[in-house]
Amino acid sequence: MTKKEALLKAAKELFGEYGFAETTFKKISERAGVALGLLTHHYGNKEKLFLAAGMDVLNNFLRVLTRATSRCTTGREGVLAFCRAYLEFSLDPSSYWLVLVRCSPYSDMKVSEDCDIMFRKFAEVHLLLEEQIRRGMEDGTLPTLPAAATAQVIVALMVGANRTRVLTPYSYTVPHLYEETLRFVERAVSLPNTSDMISPASER
């Protein structure tokens, strides 16, 4: 591992633990075991460093989601696989997901122009889910829905469930929040079962 990589790793750890404002150059360089000056040399300034860390996490995230959905045979399965992969990723410590929860252009940091590439990346996440929804409407596993809006609602639910789980003290959270979240999505995108006794015949 090069020193540049060690710095990025340390940055991901610390941004996730302490948030943007409370993470200092000193802490990062110490945890990475390199000289303080290397930070500005490699990454310019603190904001750019954060951007590098955040984009790294986001790229892995998108890769995982893409892989998870590509394995599904129906649109409905794709949607549920998307949600499952989202929540699973956020629980994996090695994903450094906390970086995006704690800092991010969403709360802590002032949104600069550079941040736009993060939003664009997030837009790709939405688009991926949107595709699954469209697919589900075509293959008949999902009801007729406004695809883009529904995708955004589902992602919003993932965001909220994740924040609740990760940032709220344990004693205030319900035991099986994620499982219940998935069931909630399933119900919200279930087919109207008016033709309950007809459709089972359509199995191949």
Place this chain on the structure above:
Amino acid sequence: MTKKEALLKAAKELFGEYGFAETTFKKISERAGVALGLLTHHYGNKEKLFLAAGMDVLNNFLRVLTRATSRCTTGREGVLAFCRAYLEFSLDPSSYWLVLVRCSPYSDMKVSEDCDIMFRKFAEVHLLLEEQIRRGMEDGTLPTLPAAATAQVIVALMVGANRTRVLTPYSYTVPHLYEETLRFVERAVSLPNTSDMISPASER
């Protein structure tokens, strides 16, 4: 308005605009039009000031939610009124909702023991929704659901939808996100309509 109140108002404005870290004593006292020293005199330190601001917002929030749900005649209506009131409150600039979105023990700030009263207040919000769900299961307007978990999921959806709407640049958000969010909830808590052609007779 006393100077103490002016300070709290300015604090709510600025915490919401800039977040905790980027809001300074100087900015606050200038916007409030009072001397800098009054801040520590009245509120002790920055964290306590934030706590005062956040709790003020939270108390109004809980009051609004309570009023909105108390007017409903069924549990299902209560749940939907809760959601509508939640989202509406978050859009009202005079509610200073952004304080809780931008700072909050959820992201920016380090969680101290003092923050616990905020979590307890939030727990009351969950409890309020949970009551509506229980009521709906009793009066038959909602299906059988795990009340506490479902309440937490719905609040999570509110959190996420709100963050998407408020923190994401306009160009990346879908036009009617909130309306679609409400429809999503309606579908997720709808009664199984297996007895579609029987129940319409049960109208009074």
Place this chain on the structure above:
DNA sequence: CAAAAAAGGTTGCGTGCACAATCAACATTT
């Protein structure tokens, strides 16, 4: 190939600034 030179990586101390919090003096109210 060796010597020289350039380029890039690495060091940690120095600098200047922005900030939270203090404080002593002054004003107003009780």
Place this chain on the structure above:
DNA sequence: AAATGTTGATTGTGCACGCAACCTTTTTTG
């Protein structure tokens, strides 16, 4: 005359970032 409210200059701290010196690797050149 005591208590409480109000002032803003001052203080000390912690920080991001600059910088000059040093080390290591690659490139150039006779």
